[in-house]
Every structure is written in structure tokens, then in C-alpha cells.
Amino acid sequence: MSRFLRAPFDAMEPYVPGEQPRDKAYIKLNTNESPFSPSPGVLRAVAQEAASLKLYSDPECTSLRQTAAELFGISPDNIFCGNGSDEVLNFAFMAFCGKDKGMAFPSISYGFYPVFANLYALEYDAIPLKDDFTVDPADYFHLDKNIVIANPNAPTGLSLSVSQVRSILDTNRDNLVILDEAYVDFGGESCLPLIREYDNLLVVQTFSKSRSLAGARLGFGLAQKEIIADLNKIKYSTNPYNINRETLAAGEAALREQSYYDANCKKIMENRDFTAKALEALGFEVLPSKANFLFARTPKMGGEALYLALKDKGILVRHFSRKEIADFLRITIGSMEQMQALVSAVQEILK
Ligand SMILES: *Cc1c(COP(=O)(O)O)cnc(C)c1O
Numbered sequence: 001m002s003r004f005l006r007a008p009f010d011a012m013e014p015y016v017p018g019e020q021p022r023d024k025a026y027i028k029l030n031t032n033e034s035p036f037s038p039s040p041g042v043l044r045a046v047a048q049e050a051a052s053l054k055l056y057s058d059p060e061c062t063s064l065r066q067t068a069a070e071l072f073g074i075s076p077d078n079i080f081c082g083n084g085s086d087e088v089l090n091f092a093f094m095a096f097c098g099k100d101k102g103m104a105f106p107s108i109s110y111g112f113y114p115v116f117a118n119l120y121a122l123e124y125d126a127i128p129l130k131d132d133f134t135v136d137p138a139d140y141f142h143l144d145k146n147i148v149i150a151n152p153n154a155p156t157g158l159s160l161s162v163s164q165v166r167s168i169l170d171t172n173r174d175n176l177v178i179l180d181e182a183y184v185d186f187g188g189e190s191c192l193p194l195i196r197e198y199d200n201l202l203v204v205q206t207f208s209k210s211r212s213l214a215g216a217r218l219g220f221g222l223a224q225k226e227i228i229a230d231l232n233k234i235k236y237s238t239n240p241y242n243i244n245r246e247t248l249a250a251g252e253a254a255l256r257e258q259s260y261y262d263a264n265c266k267k268i269m270e271n272r273d274f275t276a277k278a279l280e281a282l283g284f285e286v287l288p289s290k291a292n293f294l295f296a297r298t299p300k301m302g303g304e305a306l307y308l309a310l311k312d313k314g315i316l317v318r319h320f321s322r323k324e325i326a327d328f329l330r331i332t333i334g335s336m337e338q339m340q341a342l343v344s345a346v347q348e349i350l351k
Contacts (some may be wrong), residue, residue, distance in 0.1 A: 005306050008121060009250065011288050012118050012119065013115065014115060015111055015112050015115045017031070018030045018318055019215060019316065020033035021316070024314065025314070026311075026314050026316045027314060027315045027316065027334070027338050027342070028294075028316050028317060028332070029316060029317050029331050029332040029334055029338065029342060030316040030317050030318045030330075030332060031141050031214075031318070031332065032152055032154075032183075032208075032209055032291075032292055032332045033208070033209075033214045033332065034209065034210070034212040034214070034264065034268075035210075035214075035334040035335040035338060036212050036264045036267075037212060038046055038212045038213060038250065038254065039212075039253070039254060039260040039261070040257075040260075041253040041254075041256060042212075042213070042250045042253040042257070044253070044256050045249040045250055045252070045253035046246045046249055046253075047245050047252050048249070049248075049249040050116070050246070051145045051243055052245055052247070055245070057113070057241050057243055057244050057245040058248065059236075059240040059241055059242075059246055060143075060246060061243055061251055062076070063248070063250045064081060064243075064248050064251050064255075065081065065125060066077045066146070067256065068220065068253045068255055068308050069256045071184040071255050071258065072192060072303065073220070074192075074222070075131065075225070077153040077225040077226065077228060078195060078222055078223060078224065078225060078228060079220055079221070079222060080220065080221035080222075080223075080228045080232065080235075081218065081219075081220060081242070081243050081248075081251075082218070082220070082221060082242065082243075083217045083218070083219075083239075083242045083243060084202045084206065084208065084217040084218065084219050084259045085180065085182060085205065085206035085208070085219025085220070085221075086112060086219070086220065086341060087217075087242065088204050088220065088221040088231070089113075089116060089148070089178070089180065089204060090116055091113060091231050091234040091235060092148075092178055092202060092204075092221065093116040093117070093118060093119075093120055093122070093175075093220075094230065094234055094339075095230045095231060095233070096146055096230070097117075097120060097122050097146050098120070098122065099121075099122075101145065101146055101175075102117075102122050102123035102124050102144055102145045103117050103122050103123075103124040103125070103146050103147070103148060104124065104125040104126055104127055104140065104143050104145040104146070104147050104148075105124065105125075105126065105127070105128060105147065105148045105149060106126070106128075106129055106149060106150075106153060106155075107126035107128045108128075108129050108133070108134050108155070108156065108159070108322070108325060109148075109149070109150050109154065110150045110154050110180060110182075113148055114126065118277075123145075124145070125143070125145060127139045127140070129156070133158060133287060133295075134156075134158050135149060135150055135153060135158070135160060135246070137160065137164045137165075137167050138167075140168045140171075141167070141171035141172070142170070142171050142172070143172060143175060144175070145175060146176040146177070146178070147164075147168065147172060147175060147176070147177045147178065148149070148178040148179075148180060148303070149165075149177070149178070149179060149180065150180040150182065150183075151165065151170075151180065151181060151184070151188065151191070152180055152183045152184065152186075152188045152196050152290040152291045153181065154182070154288070154291065154293075154330075155293070155295050155318070155325070155330040156287050156289075156295050157288070157289025157290060157291040157294065157295050157329070158198075158288065158289070158290070159189070159286055159290040159291075160190045161189065162189050162191055162194070165177075165179060165191050165194070166194065169198045169200060169201055170301065171196065172189045172200060174198055174200070175200060176200055176201075176202060176227075177198075177200055177201050177202070178202045178204060179191050179201065179202070179203050179204065180204045180207070181198055181204060181205045182204070182205070182206045182209055183209060183210075183290065183291035183292060183293075184205065185209070185210035185265050186209075186210065186260070186265055186268055186269055186272070186289075186291050186292045187269055187290040187291075188290040188291075190203070191203055192205075192222055194287055195222055195223050195224060198205075199224045199225075199226070199227075200283055201223060201224075202221055202222070202223040203220075203222040203223065204219060204220065204221055204222075205217040205219060205220045205222065206218070206220075207219065207250075207251055207254060210264070210265050210290055210292070211254045211261050211315075212254075213247075213250055213251070213254060213263070216246070216247040216250050216251070217243075217247060218243060218250070218251045219328040220248050225329060227230070233329055236304050253271050254266065265292075266331050267336075268292050271333050271334070271335070271336050271339050272289060272292070272294060272333045274336070274339060275294060275331070275333060275339045275342065275343065276289070276294055276296075278339075278343040279294070279296050279346070281297075281308065281342070281345060282298070282343075282347060282350060283298055283299065283350075284296045284297065284298045285297050285298075292332060292333045293330050293331055293332045293333060294330070294333065295325075295327060295328050295329075295330050295331075296328060296331065297327040297328045297329070299351065300350050301349070302326070302327060303319050303320075303325075303326050303327045303328050303329055304312050304319055304321070304326065306319075306329060306346070306349065307319035308348070309349045310329075310345055310349070312347075313345045313349070315341065315342055315345050316343075317330065317331045317332070318328045318330040318331075318332075325339050
């Protein structure tokens with residue numbers, strides 16, 4: 001730390017991304033990336049765009065928003081493009097939460113929520129999950145705070161139904177409800193259609209998980225146009241060219257090849273079912289996931305020990321040291337080959 005850092009940031013704990021080690025080639029099942037390449041049209045579009053990099057990107061993301069609007073059946077005015085959905089979340093915290101308006105979110109959820117809350121010195125409620133690791137919608141009724149919920153939740157993979165989300169929206173008409181749908185394409189039910197009815201809903205989606213573009217950094221905020229205008233106000237006050245040219249081209253091409261990504265999500269769900277059954281056969285408890293990962297534990301071995309033993313065998317998974325979930329591993333669903341390697345490795349370790 002330099003002597004110039006402002007005092008409020010002294011004790012701030014930054015977000016810790018999943019490890020990206022370079023010491024050897026791992027089977028990487030720790031950061032919920034897709035095992036599939038971006039679609040052919042994306043690769044072409046990115047290559048074509050390279051020559052135009054001397055020019056700034058379109059700050060309004062016009063063409064990408066138009067294409068997404070047609071696909072989603074909404075207006076471009078309902079769409080905000082962020083440099084990853086992390087940026088959409090950051091801007092939403094910055095725009096809508098403050099001393100007068102704190103946040104509430106599940107105590108076990110995406111690790112970035114408390115980081116943003118601390119960055120903006122917000123009061124926040126971290127609301128415990130139920131004993132079965134589900135979110136209880138009733139815990140969020142009539143709060144005097146804005147709410148952010150990942151649906152499906154991470155790292156549990158468990159999801160709320162649209163009617164459960166509706167109950168939270170109905171009882172928080174004067175609070176913003178941010179629904180982080182990073183994993184919704186793997187069997188969850190999107191609440192995007194609800195933005196017509198609710199002016200207090202902001203749906204956040206990403207191209208990082210189901211659309212194989214984690215490295216491109218692209219996410220959407222989807223809401224009524226007044227909320228989108230507010231997010232744009234923040235964006236134009238920080239980084240108007242937040243989406244680079246290649247990512248704009250990649251995102252638009254990806255939306256035009258939706259069937260490729262639908263097929264990939266279907267494969268991931270099949271591989272998820274295979275892996276869940278195989279782990280259950282080995283004695284694991286596996287939460288019923290609607291995401292591209294499983295959250296699982298075995299009574300035979302602690303989470304950290306199993307994580308280390310797998311790493312030793314060249315397989316990376318994610319372990320969280322928080323005590324409520326320290327027995328669990330979060331395992332990204334990759335290709336069938338990768339999942340078979342994982343299951344064999346676990347079998348050998350537990351022998
Ligand atoms: C991965 C993830 C994100 C971040 O996605 P980016 O678009 O890559 O920034 C947001 N929310 C949750 C719950 C995630 O798991």
C-alpha cells in the first residue's frame with residue numbers, strides 16, 4: 001500500500017477471482033467458463049473487426065442492442081451493455097445505493113456483492129440461506145433496502161421460480177431488485193419478461209458462461225428505460241467506450257447464432273446430470289443445480305483436502321473457506337471427457 005491510498009480503502013477486501021495457475025495444464029473446472037469455443041460467426045467477426053481498432057467503438061452499442069432487442073422481444077432502450085456483467089452490477093450499486101439506501105443479498109452468494117457494498121460504504125444485510133441452502137423469498141419481503149439475488153444462485157446452483165421472484169418484487173415496489181441471471185441459460189427460468197410489469201426490476205445477464213465469451217467481457221442490464229438511462233449516466237461519467245470493438249462484434253455475432261449456444265447448454269446440462277449421478281453413486285450430496293456447475297460434498301473428506309488432492313491430479317475446482325460451505329466443492333461442468341476425468345480422480349482419491 002502506498003501512503004497515498006485513501007483511508008476508506010485501507011481495510012477494503014477486494015474480490016478474489018478463481019485461480020488461473022500457469023505452472024501446468026489443468027483441467028479447469030473452477031471458474032464456470034464454457035468448454036466450448038465461441039461460434040464460427042464470432043471468430044469471423046472478431047477477425048474482421050481487427051482492422052478497425054484504430055477507431056473508437058460505438059459508445060451506444062447500437063447494433064448489438066438492436067440485435068439483442070429483436071431476439072429478446074424488447075426495445076433497445078431496455079438494454080444496457082456492460083464490460084462484463086460485473087460492470088453492470090458495479091454501475092447499479094453506484095447509481096442506486098448509498099447512505100440513504102443500503103443493500104440486501106443472500107449471505108452465501110456471488111462474492112462481488114459485499115465487495116461492491118464495501119466499495120461504496122453501503123449498509124448491507126447479508127441474509128442467511130435456509131438449512132437446505134435455498135433462498136427464502138419471505139426473508140426479502142418489505143425491506144427498506146435494494147436487493148440483489150443471483151438466480152440461479154452461486155455457488156449453490158439453486159434457483160427461485162418466477163412466481164417467487166414476483167413475490168419479492170410485489171413486496172418491494174420502492175426498492176430496486178437486481179436479478180443476476182448469469183446462469184439462467186442452464187435450465188433456470190428467466191424473469192426478463194417481468195421488466196414490462198415492474199419498474200423496480202433490473203435483470204443482469206452475461207455472455208461469459210453460456211455464450212463462451214468470458215474473455216471478451218460483455219454483459220447486459222435489462223430493465224425499463226428509465227433505469228437504463230440512469231446506468232448510461234454513470235457509464236458516460238466513467239467510461240463511454242466501455243465495450244471494445246471486437247467485443248461488440250463478437251456479442252452481436254453470438255446472438256445471431258443462438259442455436260449453437262442452445263445446443264451447447266443442452267450438452268452442459270446432460271454432462272451435469274451425468275456428473276451428479278456419478279458423484280451421488282460415490283456417496284456425495286449434490287445440490288440440484290440449474291447452473292453450469294455442481295455444488296457437492298462428501299462425508300468421507302473435507303472440501304479443502306479434496307480440492308488439494310484434485311489439484312495434485314491436475315484438476316482445478318473451486319473451494320470456499322467460509323465455514324457454512326467449507327465441506328463443499330463447486331465444480332464447473334465441462335466436456336464429457338473432463339467430467340469423466342473428474343469422476344475417476346475423485347474415485348481414486350476416496351479409495
Ligand atoms: C460469473 C458471474 C458474474 C460475472 O460475469 P461477467 O459477465 O464475466 O462479469 C456475475 N454474477 C455471477 C453470479 C457470476 O457467477
